[in-house]
Amino acid sequence: MLVTNTIDTTVLPPAERFGMWLDLVARTSVPLRMESPYADDFAARAEFIDLGAIQLVKYQYPSLDATRKLIRQSDPELYILAFTTSGVGTSSQDGRRSDILAGEFTFYDASRPHDVCHHASEPGRTQATSITTLIPHSALPLPPKRMAALYGGRMSGSEGLGALLAQFLIQVTGHPEQYQTADAGRLGAVGLDLATTLLGRNLVAEDDVPTEVRRRALVTQVHAYVHRHLGDATLGPQIVADAHHISLRTLHRLFEAENSTVATYIRDLRLARCRRDLTDPTLRTQPVQVIAARWGFGDKAHFSRVFKAAYGVSPQAFRDGEPGAARDVNRLASRVNSSSAD
Missing domain, CATH: 1.10.10.60 (Homeodomain-like)
Structure with missing residues (x-):
């Protein structure tokens, strides 16, 4: 099966869980300033799947707000394509702000200042869920100067290529046992192709793909x-x-x-x-x-x-x-x- 790495904060006492989560995010993507009404007992889970060209992360966490302000030269240059599977949120970068619903994508550059929040929306639920695709700048074959037009925006995950990419993400992260370790590179290439074409179409610049x-x-x-x-x-x-x-x-x-x-x-x-x-x-x-x-x-x-x-x-x-x-x-x-x- 595909190699996965799972982080579960509930292995620690409640008072130590939020700190563990902050450290996890800083190590696997970029440092963020986070706030949550559940910081005293932050029961969260992240499952990482490395597909070579891209990395998928399946998140489950209490409601939280995150801000990226200070940028360091040593920080990784990553694009984030996040698919919300439950809950509601907002995404903001370079003066553009969007409300994100379940079944929608948002896109931003993790190496630039941005704000994101994700809250559970169903009564009685404290957990929100998402699947994030981490794409190195160097892996995305689109003109970097044009990508700013998509920062902080929203894209449908229920029709066309968006629906196909959403199904791909849900299938791979939900059933990694159905694939062999040797499949990782090919799955990564498929995911990157779908993400690239989806972004190109939303740029109204498919010729750049x-x-x-x-x-x-x-x-x-x-x-x-x-x-x-x-x-x-x-x-x-x-x-x-x-x-x-x-x-x-x-x-x-x-x-x-x-x-x-x-x-x-x-x-x-x-x-x-x-x-x-x-x-x-x-x-x-x-x-x-x-x-x-x-x-x-x-x-x-x-x-x-x-x-x-x-x-x-x-x-x-x-x-x-x-x-x-x-x-x-x-x-x-x-x-x-x-x-x-x-």
């Missing part, structure tokens, strides 16, 4: 779309292209760089899902065709032909455990899963 970054971000969007609509038997290249407002030719060129085709990607992913369900003991009583239809194979004969062509055995023979069948099917499933950030 490198072409390869835009291409990879679009491929990630297409992969996510296919995953969400895999059970739709009508899903095909034209529908995928129309959903992303690109031509069919452009979509095919995207997948040429992935050493695949759209139709092949959809088919292989469907087969992988069918393989998974055919080996699930809880689904043993479901007919093979019901499982096939769930993943977009509406015709029983066609599904059997495609499955046997791919693996050399029929779906029923695989379910019944014919020798060698599971090995071949698992090999394809592994290849399909490695091509997606799902």
Whole structure:
């Protein structure tokens, strides 16, 4: 699984918890002056995941207000892209101030003065939660002088690329055990591409985003779309292209760089899902065709032909455990899963 580092202030007596938190923030991002009505008993938790190009931090803490005033030359040069998962807050930098709600992003430069606050909003709750992406200045392929236009602003995490980035952050930080240590670098690249494209679009300067970054971000969007609509038997290249407002030719060129085709990607992913369900003991009583239809194979004969062509055995023979069948099917499933950030 991904390597994580968890800090929990409740391992200390209540009187020492806020001091621990102040030290943690200073060591992992930048020093901040913080205030909280819960400073006498600051029960908080932070989970860090290093993805190479970027670092993710999943926070849970009591309501707090933070100010960054004094800047030191030795402080790290970091951009902060913070996604609020619960609670409400404000973000302020360079004269711009925004109210941030759950499901929204804010962006600021941690190496410059700024103010942020984050408070629990539900009655009876004292905890607010967020997922923060720490991006070194040198890692973000956008013109530094133009980034000030986004400081202290808000961006949607419920539509378009914002929603895709939010889903990525929630998935990776919520289920790090589903990924291997070797996946960290690739996940970091995917996260950085999505963040870069989101910021570029909000700058109304997408042309400033490198072409390869835009291409990879679009491929990630297409992969996510296919995953969400895999059970739709009508899903095909034209529908995928129309959903992303690109031509069919452009979509095919995207997948040429992935050493695949759209139709092949959809088919292989469907087969992988069918393989998974055919080996699930809880689904043993479901007919093979019901499982096939769930993943977009509406015709029983066609599904059997495609499955046997791919693996050399029929779906029923695989379910019944014919020798060698599971090995071949698992090999394809592994290849399909490695091509997606799902």
